[in-house]
Amino acid sequence: MKQNETRQPIMKIRHLTKEFKIKSKKLGAKPQILHALNDVSLDVYEGETLGIIGESGCGKSTLGRTVIQLHKATSGSVEYQGQDLFSLAGAERKAMKRDIQMVFQDPYSSLDPRNTCEQIIAEPLKVHGIITDSKARQDRVLELMREVGLDIQHMNRYPHEFSGGQRQRINVARALALQPKIIICDEPVSALDVSIQAQVLNLFNRLQRDHNLTYIFISHDLGVIKHVSDRIAIMYLGRVVELCEASQIYDNPLHPYTRALLSAIPPESPFEKKQRIVLKGEIPSPIGDQVGCPLAGRCPNCTERCTREIPKLKDTGDGHQVACFLYES
Amino acid sequence: MSDTLLKVSGLKTYFFTASGVSKAVDGVSCELKRGEVMGIVGESGSGKSVTSNSIIRLLPPQTGRIVEGEILFEDRSILAMSHKELLEFRGKEIATIFQDPMTSLDPVFKIGKQMVEMICAHQKVSKKEARDMAVHALKRVGIPEPEKRMESYPYELSGGMCQRVIIAMAVCCKPKFIIADEPTTALDVTVQAQVLDLLKDLQREMDTSILLITHNLGVVWEMCDKVMVMYAGNTVESADTKELYSNPLHPYTWGLLDSIPRLSDHAKEDLRTIPGTPPDLRLTGKCCNFYNRCPYMTEECCKSVPPLVEVEPGHFVACHRQNGVERLVRGEVTHEAK
Numbered sequence: 282m283k284q285n286e287t288r289q290p291i292m293k294i295r296h297l298t299k300e301f302k303i304k305s306k307k308l309g310a311k312p313q314i315l316h317a318l319n320d321v322s323l324d325v326y327e328g329e330t331l332g333i334i335g336e337s338g339c340g341k342s343t344l345g346r347t348v349i350q351l352h353k354a355t356s357g358s359v360e361y362q363g364q365d366l367f368s369l370a371g372a373e374r375k376a377m378k379r380d381i382q383m384v385f386q387d388p389y390s391s392l393d394p395r396n397t398c399e400q401i402i403a404e405p406l407k408v409h410g411i412i413t414d415s416k417a418r419q420d421r422v423l424e425l426m427r428e429v430g431l432d433i434q435h436m437n438r439y440p441h442e443f444s445g446g447q448r449q450r451i452n453v454a455r456a457l458a459l460q461p462k463i464i465i466c467d468e469p470v471s472a473l474d475v476s477i478q479a480q481v482l483n484l485f486n487r488l489q490r491d492h493n494l495t496y497i498f499i500s501h502d503l504g505v506i507k508h509v510s511d512r513i514a515i516m517y518l519g520r521v522v523e524l525c526e527a528s529q530i531y532d533n534p535l536h537p538y539t540r541a542l543l544s545a546i547p548p549e550s551p552f553e554k555k556q557r558i559v560l561k562g563e564i565p566s567p568i569g570d571q572v573g574c575p576l577a578g579r580c581p582n583c584t585e586r587c588t589r590e591i592p593k594l595k596d597t598g599d600g601h602q603v604a605c606f607l608y609e610s
Numbered sequence: 611m612s613d614t615l616l617k618v619s620g621l622k623t624y625f626f627t628a629s630g631v632s633k634a635v636d637g638v639s640c641e642l643k644r645g646e647v648m649g650i651v652g653e654s655g656s657g658k659s660v661t662s663n664s665i666i667r668l669l670p671p672q673t674g675r676i677v678e679g680e681i682l683f684e685d686r687s688i689l690a691m692s693h694k695e696l697l698e699f700r701g702k703e704i705a706t707i708f709q710d711p712m713t714s715l716d717p718v719f720k721i722g723k724q725m726v727e728m729i730c731a732h733q734k735v736s737k738k739e740a741r742d743m744a745v746h747a748l749k750r751v752g753i754p755e756p757e758k759r760m761e762s763y764p765y766e767l768s769g770g771m772c773q774r775v776i777i778a779m780a781v782c783c784k785p786k787f788i789i790a791d792e793p794t795t796a797l798d799v800t801v802q803a804q805v806l807d808l809l810k811d812l813q814r815e816m817d818t819s820i821l822l823i824t825h826n827l828g829v830v831w832e833m834c835d836k837v838m839v840m841y842a843g844n845t846v847e848s849a850d851t852k853e854l855y856s857n858p859l860h861p862y863t864w865g866l867l868d869s870i871p872r873l874s875d876h877a878k879e880d881l882r883t884i885p886g887t888p889p890d891l892r893l894t895g896k897c898c899n900f901y902n903r904c905p906y907m908t909e910e911c912c913k914s915v916p917p918l919v920e921v922e923p924g925h926f927v928a929c930h931r932q933n934g935v936e937r938l939v940r941g942e943v944t945h946e947a948k
Contacts, residue, residue, distance in 0.1 A: 336798040444887050474653035474825065479869035479881040486880060501798065508871035509878070531873050545803035547828025549872050551851045557807075560800055563768055 290324035291495055292348075292463060297321045297357035299340075299347050303568060315568045317343040319519040320357070322594070325463070330489065330496040332510030332527065334503060334542075338564055340519040341499045342386075345465045348497070349383050361463075379409055382456035386468035388448035392440040398451055399436040402426065405458045425454040429484060446477035453484065463495045470505060482509060503546055507531065515539050518567055518575035521594060524602040535603040537580050574606070582607055614682075615787060615819050616642040616665070621679035623657075623664045630892040634660040636843035638679075639918060639926075644786075647813060647820045649830040649851070651866070652840035655888055658823045661840070662789045665821075666700050667691075683787070702732040705780035709792035711772035715764040721748075722760030725779055732783045747778040751808055770801035774808070781812055788813075791823045806833060827870060831855065836924075839863050842889055842899035845918055849925040859927045861904045864940055898930065906931055906938055 299318040305311065317340045325331050335341045346352045348359050350366065359366045361377060369377055385391040392401055402422045412418040423433050429450040440448055449469060456464050466485070470478040482505065488494060500506050506513055506527075513530050515523040515538065523536040534540045541558040548555055560579040573588040574580070580587065586606055594604040623635040635657040642648050650658045663669055664676055667688060681688040683703070691699060700706075708714040716724055725744035726737060735743070741760070748756035751774040764772055773793065780788055790809065794802040810833060813820055822833055830837050831851060838848040839860065847860040858864055865884035886903040898904070901911040910930050918926050921934040931938050 336800060446887065475827075476653060476865060476869050476884040477887070479871070479883040480885075482871065483880045483883060486878060502871075503799070504871040504873055507873050508875060508881070511878075541800060543873075545800045546873065547802075547806075547826060547832045549828065549831070549874065551831040551855050553831070557803060559804070563770055563801065564798075 288326050291327040291362060292325040293358075293360040294321060294323045294325070294344075294348065295358045295360065297344070297347060297359065298355045299343055299352055300355045313568050314570075316519050316571065317567065318347060318354075319571070321516075321519075321521055323514060323521065323524070325495060325497060327462075327495055328489070328493050329511040330498050330509050332506035332513040333497065333499045333516060334501065334506045334513060335516035336501060336542075336564060338518075338567065339516045340567075341501075341516050342467050343519075344516070345383065345467045345497060345499050349378075349381055349465055375409070379459045380462045381465065382459060382461040382463070383465045383467065384449070384452050384456050384469045387472055388445050388452055389440075389472070391452055392448055394440050397437050397439055398426070398431070398443070401440070401451060402454045402458055405455060409459060411459070421458070422454075425457055428457065428488075429454045430480075444477075445473050446481060449473060449481055450484065453481075453488070457488065457492075460492070461494070463497065465497045465499070467499045468501065469498075471500065471502065478505070485509060503530075503542065515542070518564065518571075520575060520591075520604065521602075522576070522604045524594065524600075526600065529599075529601055533601070535597065535601065535608060536605050537582050537607070538576050574604075613643050614641055615644045615646075615684060616640075616821075617680075617682040618661075618665065619680050619682075621661065621664060621681065622677045623660050623669065624675060624677050625670075625673045626675065627673055632891045633843050633895050634674075634891060635664060636895050637915075637918075638838075638840070638843075638845050640838050640845065640848060642787075642819050642821065645813075645817045645819060646836065647822060647834045649822045649824060649834035649837040650840055651824060651827060651830055651837060653825060653888060655842075655891065656840040657843040658825075658840055659791055662706075662791050662821060662823055666704055666706060666789065667696060668700075668706075698732075701728065701785070702783045703785055704787045704789060705783065705785040707773075707776055707780050707788065707790040707793045710796050711769050711776055712764065712796075714776055715772060717764055719763075720760065721762050721764065721767075721775055725760075725775075725782065728779055729782050743782060744778070747782045748775065750781070750812075751775075751778045752804075753778070769797055770805065773797060773805055777805070777808065777812070781816065781818075784816060785818060787819045787821070789821045789823070792825070793822070794829065795824070795826070802829075809833070827866070839866070842894050843891060844899060844915075844928060845926070846900070846929070847925075847927050848918075849922075853922075853925055857925075858940075859921065859925070859932045859938075860929050861906050861932075861938070862900050865903075898928075 297318055298320055301315040301317055302312040303315055305313060321344060333341045347354050366377060399422050402425055403418050406412050406418055412421055426433050431450050470481050473481060498509050510527045513525060513527050514521045517538050523539050534543055541560045544555055544558045562579055574592055577583050577587040592604045592606050594602045596602050597608050619639045621635055621638045625632040625634055638661050652658050665681055722744060726740045729740040729743055745756045748759060753759050753774055794805050824830060834851050836850050837854050839846050841862050847863050858867060868882040871881060884903050889899055897913060898911040898916050901907045916928045916930045918928040919933050920926050
């Protein structure tokens with residue numbers, strides 16, 4: 282988008298890499314290395330939704346968690362409003378955490394079962410010492426509950442008394458409590474039924490308009506991602522393989538993986554006949570060193586070069602970036 | 611032999627729990643012909659799985675009971691079968707594919723042993739023959755190196771592979787009817803596409819009927835000849851797939867179709883939603899279960915349960931305002947309803 286060229290990104294993710302060590306079964310053997318994230322660089326602009334999509338094991342959740350420092354990055358940096366997040370400590374770090382909040386996937390396990398709804402939403406306010414007066418804090422909690430569409434009479438209920446959709450609303454209210462700039466949503470609707478999912482997606486859209494929020498929205502459902510996102514990053518095996526405007530992914534997918542992913546989605550009507558691009562086999566193991574393009578073994582357009590070199594993310598014009606040798610001249 | 615393979619009429623399965631009687635399935639009727647694929651869609655708690663488990667009579671014996679209705683399989687009543695008949699019947703005539711591939715295989719036995727055990731239980735063959743059949747079935751479902759995989763434990767295989775193993779087990783005895791209970795929900799989209807293709811191929815090859823339970827309408831469009839929509843234990847609508855898509859009649863079906871984010875949509879537009887949440891199944895059964903979420907609700911809806919009527923040939927709807935006499939226009943809310 283032309284706008285983006287003048288806009289400064291609110292968050293810059295640069296060469297982010299995360300490796301997990303896996304203990305070897307044999308005694309004394311060197312631990313193996315699982316490459317969860319490989320050299321991921323992304324810009325996030327203020328007020329936009331960056332959608333991240335990929336199959337399980339592609340590193341999309343690890344990306345969200347590494348950005349918010351639930352995992353320690355192996356290398357690379359995340360810059361937020363000009364500050365390097367990973368070098369912050371103490372009070373500065375705490376202040377930064379106010380600006381970046383997270384909504385987790387499972388609405389059942391991400392709420393403490395022994396706290397009431399009010400306590401859950403009030404906790405971040407307490408921890409960060411924003412509202413010390415308990416009456417004022419309760420008012421703020423009620424305001425937040427109203428905002429996300431919860432019945433304020435339910436403030437003294439425990440999580441088990443709520444349905445999945447309501448619990449996810451509590452999660453959103455808790456994330457909103459600190460008036461963050463960026464919310465990282467890690468599959469926030471995948472545990473919900475379609476009719477409830479639609480309600481929660483509308484809630485996300487409304488909150489973004491009202492508060493000028495920036496979302497990093499992680500999901501495996503292309504329909505959902507397309508619906509909420511301004512830009513979409515497609516991940517495969519720890520790498521971003523394509524990055525484009527939300528409309529382009531459907532109109533003009535470039536990477537062979539993106540095309541296969543689109544063709545694998547069940548049709549939208551019984552009259553639609555899809556030409557399916559079949560990827561042979563399954564996603565390879567991220568353990569051990571990678572040689573060549575991660576898709577090389579499954580790609581219908583695989584060449585000899587793909588098995589030797591790793592393609593880099595390159596711009597094909599209009600901000601549409603793709604990591605594939607097919608588009609290199 | 612008649613053309614109808616399975617006929618379920620007025621099925622009611624209740625769960626008798628400490629906190630009351632939960633009407634998980636409260637009036638389900640459907641008919642399945644030979645070689646047909648029928649889908650059941652609905653949200654969680656709408657009674658899809660309980661319906662399928664009732665058909666094979668796999669209900670928790672302490673609490674679950676079929677209180678009313680009839681299930682006929684090739685004109686035999688499943689409800690009248692003895693325990694011994696059932697054992698023979700399940701697996702051989704009806705096979706089931708469950709949702710979670712990792713937990714429906716026994717983790718402590720090798721794949722091969724589990725398959726051989728199953729085949730020997732239903733067919734009079736030697737262990738050696740059973741083994742050959744198992745290898746052949748694994749090969750058919752596209753598992754590379756089937757002989758080697760026979761010696762694997764379930765944890766060594768990925769989710770997609772496990773699901774293939776389960777499908778292989780299901781088709782081993784050439785059943786006439788397969789119940790697939792959310793067979794691809796636990797899988798990624800690309801793997802889901804592979805598994806659905808496989809199921810479709812096998813279905814055509816063996817002319818089996820499939821009852822496919824899913825909450826993903828896309829899967830229904832791709833796989834099914836006809837579809838039944840369930841809500842809070844009731845059949846609310848059932849029709850041919852194409853008919854249901856182009857001419858849905860029940861307000862719940864409208865809401866369901868509207869609330870799915872589509873790829874062809876414009877980004878960032880609000881989805882049309884169904885307000886509210888599904889009802890408590892202990893309190894249903896006195897009126898239309900959808901009345902509190904329905905924009906077209908009238909007084910009659912809170913008074914009596916709408917019967918399932920055939921408004922067009924093969925198209926059944928359970929709605930007071932769509933019963934053929936009255937007709938609703940989609941998106942048009944009447945005065946009374948407001």
